[in-house]
Amino acid sequence: MKNTRNTVAKSAILEIIQSSKVALSHVEIQKLSEGLCDRVTIYRILDRLMIEDVIHKIATPDGTVKYAACHHKHEEHHIHNHVHFSCEKCHSVTCLDTVKPSYSIPKDYLVKEINFTLSGICKDCNE
Amino acid sequence: MKNTRNTVAKSAILEIIQSSKVALSHVEIQKLSEGLCDRVTIYRILDRLMIEDVIHKIATPDGTVKYAACHHKHEEHHIHNHVHFSCEKCHSVTCLDTVKPSYSIPKDYLVKEINFTLSGICKDCNE
DNA sequence: TCTTAAAATGCAACAATGTTGCGTTTTTAT
DNA sequence: ATAAAAACGCAACATTGTTGCATTTTAAGA
Numbered sequence: 001m002k003n004t005r006n007t008v009a010k011s012a013i014l015e016i017i018q019s020s021k022v023a024l025s026h027v028e029i030q031k032l033s034e035g036l037c038d039r040v041t042i043y044r045i046l047d048r049l050m051i052e053d054v055i056h057k058i059a060t061p062d063g064t065v066k067y068a069a070c071h072h073k074h075e076e077h078h079i080h081n082h083v084h085f086s087c088e089k090c091h092s093v094t095c096l097d098t099v100k101p102s103y104s105i106p107k108d109y110l111v112k113e114i115n116f117t118l119s120g121i122c123k124d125c126n127e
Numbered sequence: 128m129k130n131t132r133n134t135v136a137k138s139a140i141l142e143i144i145q146s147s148k149v150a151l152s153h154v155e156i157q158k159l160s161e162g163l164c165d166r167v168t169i170y171r172i173l174d175r176l177m178i179e180d181v182i183h184k185i186a187t188p189d190g191t192v193k194y195a196a197c198h199h200k201h202e203e204h205h206i207h208n209h210v211h212f213s214c215e216k217c218h219s220v221t222c223l224d225t226v227k228p229s230y231s232i233p234k235d236y237l238v239k240e241i242n243f244t245l246s247g248i249c250k251d252c253n254e
Numbered sequence: 255t256c257t258t259a260a261a262a263t264g265c266a267a268c269a270a271t272g273t274t275g276c277g278t279t280t281t282t283a284t
Numbered sequence: 285a286t287a288a289a290a291a292c293g294c295a296a297c298a299t300t301g302t303t304g305c306a307t308t309t310t311a312a313g314a
Contacts, residue, residue, distance in 0.1 A: 005281055005290060026271075038293050043272065045291090059186040061242050063301095065271095085236060101230045105223065105245060109212060112247035115188050118232060120239035132261060132310055153300075165264050170301065172262090190272095192300095255314100262309065269302070279292065284285100 004048045009037040013045050014054060014069075023058050023066035023084070023093035058093055060086050061119050066093050084115075087122035094122065131175045136164040140172050141181065141196075150185050150193035150211070150220035185220055187213050188246050193220045211242075214249035221249065 016032050017024060024032070030042055037045075046067055049055040058066045068084075083096040101116045143159045144151060151159070157169055164172075173194055176182040185193045195211075210226040213219075228243045 003282095003290075007281075007291065009292080039271095040273080040294080041292060048291095057188070057190070059188050059190050059244075061184070061186050061240060063184070063186050063190070063192040065190040083230060083232065085232070088239065096232065099230060099232050101228055101243070103210060103226060103228045103243070103245070105210065105212070105226055106250065108250035108253055109245070110248040110253050111245045112215065113188060113245070115242075115244045115246065116228070116230070117186075117242045118230070118236070118238045118240070119242065121237040123233065123235035126235055126237050130261075130311095134262065134310075136263080166300095167265080167302080168263055175262095257314075258312095260310085260312105263307080265305095265307105267303085269300100271298100271300075273298070274296085276294095277292105278294105279290105281290070282288095284287090 004052060009033075009041055010045045010048065012036055013042065014049060017049075017055055017067055018069040020068075021094065023068035023095070025064055025066050029067070058084050058117070059115065060084075060093055061117060062086075068093070068095050071095070071097055082116075084117040085122055086117055086119040087125055088119060089121055089125040092122060092124075093117075131179060136160075136168055137172045137175065139163055140169065141176060144176075144182055144194055145196040147195075148221065150195035150222070152191055152193050156194070185211050185244070186242065187211075187220055188244060189213075195220070195222050198222070198224055209243075211244040212249055213244055213246040214252055215246060216248055216252040219249060219251075220244075 013029060013033060013036075016029055026042060026046070029046075030039060033042070046055070049067075050057060054070055055067050056070055058068060060066055083099040083101055084093055085096055086093045101114065105111060140156060140160060140163075143156055153169060153173070156173075157166060160169070173182070177184060180197060182194050182196055185195060187193055210223040210228055212221050212223055228241070232238060
């Protein structure tokens with residue numbers, strides 16, 4: 001793996017993502033970081049954090065991209081096989097780490113990643 | 128439901144989507160339609176087709192949005208609970224209608240839509 | 255068939271999101 | 285301390301999606 005460095009901005013952004021209960025979009029991260037660094041730098045930091053596998057990208061049903069911390073720190077060859085929940089009301093995206101999906105698929109497909117997103121009303125909005 | 132009309136452009140675009148084995152992005156639809164209509168019109172037609180529930184939107188893992196025909200024509204209150212496969216190599220997105228996912232989720236979540244996308248190498252690219 | 259209101263379209267302009275090149279600054283290994 | 289590599293800021297660009305408005309097309313009723 002190409003060597004990536006720990007910088008002030010990178011640590012701050014990772015901290016923002018890790019301390020958030022919900023997955024964050026680029027714009028949300030930008031607002032939370034309050035002028036910490038350039039918009040472009042955030043994109044580059046997100047790329048690095050994904051290469052290092054400490055965060056993962058989630059494509060939400062409406063087409064927006066969000067980022068969340070990985071909670072499997074020390075596993076090798078892991079896949080992000082957990083369920084995401086996307087709330088229609090508050091637009092939050094959460095990782096439901098405890099829920100494991102099951103599926104079967106024809107043998108001639110090679111599965112490397114799983115992106116299982118349920119959408120509807122989250123527990124906080126579901127009065 | 129607001130009345131939507133069948134126009135030349137709408138029929139042509141629906142035909143393109145229905146006759147495609149893979150899900151298509153806006154850009155791909157635009158190329159296949161070869162100057163049939165304006166770029167903006169394609170967006171509006173896609174919106175209408177989704178409202179009418181004859182196509183559905185798929186958010187691929189890399190964040191791009193694709194559209195595919197629905198194959199459940201006459202069901203009411205259906206949800207798109209089938210599996211999508213996204214190929215890392217040829218970037219095709221296919222609906223695996225026969226594969227049904229199963230999952231369990233805490234009761235306090237209200238699930239309305241399911242988006243289950245597997246990614247890896249599709250059967251055509253898998254040697 | 256003719257009329258007409260609503261829906262659809264094209265165009266231009268805009269907004270949001272993501273990317274690239276490059277000169278400068280910071281990090282880290284030596 | 286030094287130097288190479290990585291990260292950064294900035295500007296410019298590319299892509300993707302949206303909005304307003306004048307014009308055209310559709311479809312339903314007279």
